[in-house]
Amino acid sequence: MTHPVLNRRALLGASAAGIGLAFAGRVAAQSRGPANKLVVVIARGAMDGLSVTIPYGDPNYMPLRGGLALPAPGETDGALVLGEGFGLHPALTGLHALHGRNQLRFAPAVALPVRIRSHFEAQDVLENGGETLSRLDDGWLNRALVSAGGTRLRGLSIGAQTPLILRGDAPVSSWAPGGRVRGGDRIASLLQDLYVDDPMLGQNLARGLATEALVAMDGPGETIRRNDVQALGRATAKLMTGPEGADIVAVSLDGWDTHAGQRGQLQTRLTGLDQLIAGLEAGLGDQWAQTVVVVATEFGRTARANGTQGTDHGTGSSLLLAGGALKPGGPLGDWPTLADNRLFEGRDLAPTLDIRSVFKGVLRDHLGLDRAALDAGVFPDSGAEAPALTGLV
Helix, strand or coil: CCCCCCCCCCCCCCCCCCCCCCCCCCCCCCCCCCCCCEEEEECCCCCCCHHHEEEECCCHHHHHHHHHHCCCCCCCCCEEEEECCEEEEECHHHHHHHHHCCCEEEEEEEECCCCCHHHHHHHHHHHHCCCCCCCCCCCCHHHHHHCCCCCCCCEEEEEHHHHHCCCCCEEEEECCCCCCCCCCCCCHHHHHHHHHCCCCCCHHHHHHHHHHHCCCCCCCCCCCCCCCHHHHHHHHHCCCCCCCCCCEEEEEEECCCCCCCHHHHHHHHHHHHHHHHHHHHHHHHHHHEEEEEEEEEEECCEECCCCCCCCCCCCCCEEEEECCCCCCCCCCCCCCCCCCHHCCCCEEECCCCEEHHHHHHHHHHCEEEEEHHHHHHHCCCCCCCCCCCCCCC
16 A cells, blocks of 8 residues: 655644532623634643554654554554544544544644643643743633633633633633532532622532533433543533533543553543544534534653653644534644654654644634734733634634
8 A cells, every 4th residue: 555655844834529610710700602612622641642643654653653653544453544644543533534524633743832741840831821831820721711801701621620721810610520419409508508698609609500400401411430531521512502601611631641551541542532522522513513622732752662662751742623613624734754863852753833823723713812812911922923723714
């Protein structure tokens, strides 16, 4: 079988249980936002981009990756073809179906603006949207809510804690899958009495109970079992629909730190990611057409396998964009190739695109934020990084 060869310029210019809601913000409650929806999925632990968007057309891929290399499309257990010499991991069948409907795009070599390999530091930079390691105490998604006017968009965090990316001045809701507060719950009733005269806590509790009610709509609903990410996707979608639905959502998926036995671990993790997005699509129904999902990670992994058939902390990785709001287009950014003299510090995929450029493109084209607000407020001091998408919707 003949496969296309990738070169450096080939891509340039291509287009906890219980009450489950809390507030991270400090300003007035928001009103109903527009129909457009954004979901940001953070793959925590450093996702191996070379196993997600597989550069099988690069002649250096197979010899460099060794036992971690995946077969090309058309071969047994081979990659799912994307075009331009790239393929998807075979676990991502749902995302590949979206690609067939022009609802999937990807950036194969993105990174943070600062080169670091510490999970904690890199996740902070990814979420706060800053230029350096200087600590910001709020996140770029929350600043996007503020830049949109503070009342136009609703934010929602899925998980036991609100992550940094959604912390800040704009109030956001959070829902932790697991328990459900029922109308006769004595603790909920006591809290309602306790907070009745408190303008902030009373409102927060009321929204928390309302969030649980939304999840339980249409009857008792399904129980979300541990690791049932498709059900999590459907439940999250339920909180995004209707007149009170969230417009901007953040979800974290852990477990991407694959230092050993990477092939088996990634099969599990990527299957879960695929199911999460399938659940979102199914749950959103017609509103999927107004939705963009971004999958990002703090950094990539080494290009070569280590001695335990895993990979260590690297630099460049992949970013995925999915959703019915996407217009057709190819990969985003340049491809650096995997030639030895092109690897970053002789070991990692070299990044060619600042991840903030992709975030900016989505916020501008999909949610209507202007360039000046993105450059100065949402991503401070980032004017040199232009939005990477044009005509997203």
